[in-house]
Amino acid sequence: MEVIAAMRDRISVRAYLDKPVTRETLEQVLEAARWAPSGTNTQPWQVLAVTGVLKQRISAGILSHVAGGGPPSAHYDYYPHKFVEPYKGRRWRCGMQLYGALGINIDDKAARQKAMLNNFDFFGAPLGLFFFIDRAMARGSWVDMGMFLQNVMLAARGHGLETCPQFALAMYPRIVAEHVAAPENHDLVCGMSIGYGDPDAPVNRYRTERMAVQEFLTWAE
Numbered sequence: 487m488e489v490i491a492a493m494r495d496r497i498s499v500r501a502y503l504d505k506p507v508t509r510e511t512l513e514q515v516l517e518a519a520r521w522a523p524s525g526t527n528t529q530p531w532q533v534l535a536v537t538g539v540l541k542q543r544i545s546a547g548i549l550s551h552v553a554g555g556g557p558p559s560a561h562y563d564y565y566p567h568k569f570v571e572p573y574k575g576r577r578w579r580c581g582m583q584l585y586g587a588l589g590i591n592i593d594d595k596a597a598r599q600k601a602m603l604n605n606f607d608f609f610g611a612p613l614g615l616f617f618f619i620d621r622a623m624a625r626g627s628w629v630d631m632g633m634f635l636q637n638v639m640l641a642a643r644g645h646g647l648e649t650c651p652q653f654a655l656a657m658y659p660r661i662v663a664e665h666v667a668a669p670e671n672h673d674l675v676c677g678m679s680i681g682y683g684d685p686d687a688p689v690n691r692y693r694t695e696r697m698a699v700q701e702f703l704t705w706a707e
């Protein structure tokens with residue numbers, strides 16, 4: 487797939503077909519993604535791939551923790567404690583579009599919560615990824631991680647796969663660590679669902695908006 491086409495074509499997919507992703511395919515995706523740049527070529531990423539019964543156990547573990555009112559234990563704040571404009575409005579529109587596609591009324595808190603819980607089931611994807619970064623590194627390495635994550639998502643498109651990056655999957659690192667040997671002294675940056683998207687699922691049919699280039703580009707000549 488041509489690179490610009492892959493960038494425009496990648497979306498967050500939240501419903502997947504029951505079709506496995508082979509170990510070989512994932513390794514080909516990561517083989518391409520590993521060429522992401524990083525400051526002084528430090529390559530600060532570690533990836534944990536979960537599938538099958540183990541993935542189910544992690545899902546069940548998080549879901550029961552959440553159902554029991556267990557608190558999140560994320561290693562970092564992804565979002566500010568208080569959103570200001572223009573981010574507040576964009577976030578609201580993003581939610582409206584998502585819930586609209588799912589046929590959920592924005593005032594229906596229970597339905598919204600139920601939809602949110604699908605995050606922990608990896609939206610039905612056969613494969614889940616967890617991305618870790620060494621705590622010995624500084625903020626700059628998080629920039630590198632972002633580039634690596636985008637490379638993974640674009641390389642996935644090149645193999646006919648869809649993805650959804652998920653902070654939700656980084657909210658309960660202690661539960662994840664109860665089931666798998668997570669790398670020591672690392673922060674869990676985010677999770678990712680990966681698989682073959684369900685083209686018929688309404689949730690996969692909407693597209694998010696973007697600012698026009700003129701809104702974020704300043705020429706200084």
Ligand SMILES: Cc1cc2nc3c(=O)[nH]c(=O)nc-3n(C[C@H](O)[C@H](O)[C@H](O)COP(=O)(O)O)c2cc1C
Binds near residue numbers: 651
């Ligand atoms: C680091 C990161 C974390 C995200 N976390 C979640 C998440 O937990 N659940 C979810 O449904 N979407 C999540 N998203 C997807 C965003 O909502 C999505 O990227 C945004 O609305 C733009 O839509 P698009 O990806 O379809 O272009 C996340 C995206 C990023 C980059």
